[in-house]
Structures are given as C-alpha cells and as structure tokens.
Amino acid sequence: MNLNIGIIGTGWFSKVHGDILAGMDGVRVTAVSGTSLPKAESLAARYPGARGFATLTEMLDSGKLDAVYICVPPMAHGDIEAELIDRAIPFLVEKPLGAELDVPLGILSRLEKKPLIHAVGYHFRYKATIQKLKETLEGATLGMALGSWMGDMPQVSWWRRQEGSGGQFIEQTTHIVDLLRYTAGEVQEVYATYANRVVHNQFENVNVADVGTVTLKLQSGAIANISNTCILPGGVGKSGLSLYTDEGILDWNPDRLEIARAGEKSSYTINDNPYVKENEAFIHALRTGDTSAILSDYADAVKTQRVTWAAFESASSGKPVKIGN
Ligand SMILES: NC(=O)c1ccc[n+]([C@@H]2O[C@H](COP(=O)([O-])OP(=O)(O)OC[C@H]3O[C@@H](n4cnc5c(N)ncnc54)[C@H](O)[C@@H]3O)[C@@H](O)[C@H]2O)c1
Missing domain, CATH: 3.30.360.10 (Dihydrodipicolinate Reductase; domain 2)
Incomplete structure (x- = not known):
C-alpha cells in the first residue's frame, strides 16, 4: 500500500524524518506546511512531487494524507494535533509534547475520545x-x-x-x-x-x-x-x-x-539508527493497523x-x- 505523508514544520528535524520517509518503499512525502509558504515550498522541493502550503488547514484540504509528521517547537503544539484528531488523520509527533503540561493533557483527552494511530518521537x-x-x-x-x-x-x-x-x-x-x-x-x-x-x-x-x-x-x-x-x-x-x-x-x-x-x-x-526503526514501526502501523512496534504513544509520553x-x-x-x- 502506497502512503502519502505530510510534514508540518520546515526545520532541521522535518528534514531528518522526511529523508527517512522518502527512502522507504511505497512511502512518499507529498505535502509540507510551516509558518510561511516560501519555507514550506523550499522543504517540499527536496521531495519529488511534494507541494508546500502556507497553513496546515490548506495542506489537509488539498488531498488525502495517510499521516502527518509534527516537527514544530514545543510552544507550537495543541491546535495542530487537535485538527488532525478532528479529521482522523494519524500522526507522529516529535518530543516534547509541549512547553508545559496543559496542552498535552488537552490533546490526550481528545485522543482518548477519538483514538487514532499515532506515535511520539522518543527515538x-x-x-x-x-x-x-x-x-x-x-x-x-x-x-x-x-x-x-x-x-x-x-x-x-x-x-x-x-x-x-x-x-x-x-x-x-x-x-x-x-x-x-x-x-x-x-x-x-x-x-x-x-x-x-x-x-x-x-x-x-x-x-x-x-x-x-x-x-x-x-x-x-x-x-x-x-x-x-x-x-x-x-x-x-x-x-x-x-x-x-x-x-x-x-x-x-x-x-x-x-x-x-x-x-x-x-x-x-x-x-x-533508532530514527529509522521508529519510522518503520509507525509506517507498519499505518499499513496494517498493528501498533505493537510503536514504543512511545501519547499517553505514555504525557507521563514523561x-x-x-x-x-x-x-x-x-x-x-x-x-x-x-
Ligand atoms: N527526537 C529527536 O532526537 C529530536 C531531534 C531534534 C529535534 N527534535 C524535536 O523536533 C521539534 C522541532 O525541532 P527542529 O530542530 O526541527 O526545530 P527548528 O527550529 O529547526 O524547526 C522548527 C520548525 O517549526 C516551524 N514552526 C514553528 N511554529 C509553527 C507553527 N505554529 N506551525 C507550523 N510550523 C511551525 C518553524 O517555522 C520551523 O520550520 C522540537 O520539538 C525538537 O525537540 C527531536
């Protein structure tokens, strides 16, 4: 099954994950969004066929994504995860879950009400x-x-x-x-x-x-x-x-x-390379529904x-x- 992945965030770690994903069989990075269209387009240019978007909403409206990687700084978490959960789009979120505790607790409660495949980047x-x-x-x-x-x-x-x-x-x-x-x-x-x-x-x-x-x-x-x-x-x-x-x-x-x-x-x-294993576990879960190889989920990461x-x-x-x- 071919998978189309979107990335939010255009910094160093988006590239690390994007490059690993782009090297996996049947996996394509097709969309990137960040804080500006030029930055999103610049990272998207690294992945054949990928498009850049000015906002997450535009990226999600543009076509079906099988999952989104969230690689943004701690203070930028919350609305991103909430929108993905509302749209039932699986995600891998980089650690830490936030700059404090309230936002992660809010997202955990949304996930408990509307579970979906996800992973946290404690590689x-x-x-x-x-x-x-x-x-x-x-x-x-x-x-x-x-x-x-x-x-x-x-x-x-x-x-x-x-x-x-x-x-x-x-x-x-x-x-x-x-x-x-x-x-x-x-x-x-x-x-x-x-x-x-x-x-x-x-x-x-x-x-x-x-x-x-x-x-x-x-x-x-x-x-x-x-x-x-x-x-x-x-x-x-x-x-x-x-x-x-x-x-x-x-x-x-x-x-x-x-x-x-x-x-x-x-x-x-x-x-x-633990980043490769982490990505393989998440991609396997997307393909099969079997999440057993994912070693860090949101509820557990909230405990950290x-x-x-x-x-x-x-x-x-x-x-x-x-x-x-
Ligand atoms: N697991 C690891 O080993 C590891 C290693 C490095 C970074 N990280 C984590 O990844 C996250 C990102 O780190 P980085 O090094 O890529 O940082 P970075 O500063 O290089 O990039 C962050 C990106 O997020 C974008 N951004 C900021 N606010 C945003 C928002 N509200 N919406 C969309 N995009 C937004 C910025 O424009 C920038 O492109 C951090 O939480 C960091 O801890 C994890």
Missing part, C-alpha cells in the same frame, strides 16, 4: 542497547540511577525562552527522563534546583535555566538524579543514563552500553511530560513536587 527507546539494558535489568534490584544531558545551547531562538521550549529539562533532557521511566518504572516525586550561570550573558533574550539538577523518587523505591547543562562549548558534551543495581552497573550512552558485574565487563556498540514539568515547578517553588496521574 532512544528503539536503540538495541536500550532493549539490551531493559533485559539485563530484569531480575536485578535497582538501587539508584544517574542520568545527564550536558551540552551547548541550540541556536534556534525559541529554545532560549521558557515559554518557547520549556527549558532544557523539558526540551532535551526529557529523553533521559523517558528512558528512566522506560527502563526503571514510574516516578513518584521530584525535587529540582536550576540556575542561570552563563548563557544569559552570551545571548540576548534568554530566560531558561542553563544548569539544573533533579532528584527523583521512583514508585519502586529506587532513587535517581538527572542533571543537565547547556553552557558547554559546541562539540563538548555527553549524555546518558547509568543504573546501579545489586548485580552491577548498566552504563548507557547513545554510542554504547557497558555492563559491569563482579569480575566481568561487557561492552555493546550497536550502530543501529508530567515529570519534566514537575521538575520545573519544583525548581520554581523550591519545594518537592509529587507526580499526579
């Missing part, structure tokens, strides 16, 4: 090393986890505004929070401290924190800390998640997994958003915040 779940980590963790008792996302500040203007991106913990470190939930279970409570150290002196109009550390209590009784910074120079960064159990250390980063047990150490470097939003609330109030349902 690390598709890494073979994460699946290996999950398997290895089975049967062990997790004591604590330490995670991090340490890097430089993305140069897009929306990123430096709290109301635009939600800040680093909501926008980027959400990947590590999501992996913690995916591998170690749900979070019960968070306590966060954030500060502004450097980037507000380097760039205009910055109101996001540039360092932060978040302590998390898990429902299992395990504890965790996930910290982040965006003050580093470009090209100097690291991120990952380490789990400390009664059997040893599971130390993961996007490039490899190291497992250390008493007298034994193994390292796994599997060069799979609850944690990252609670961290922001805690950093703002100076008090621990319990995670709601």
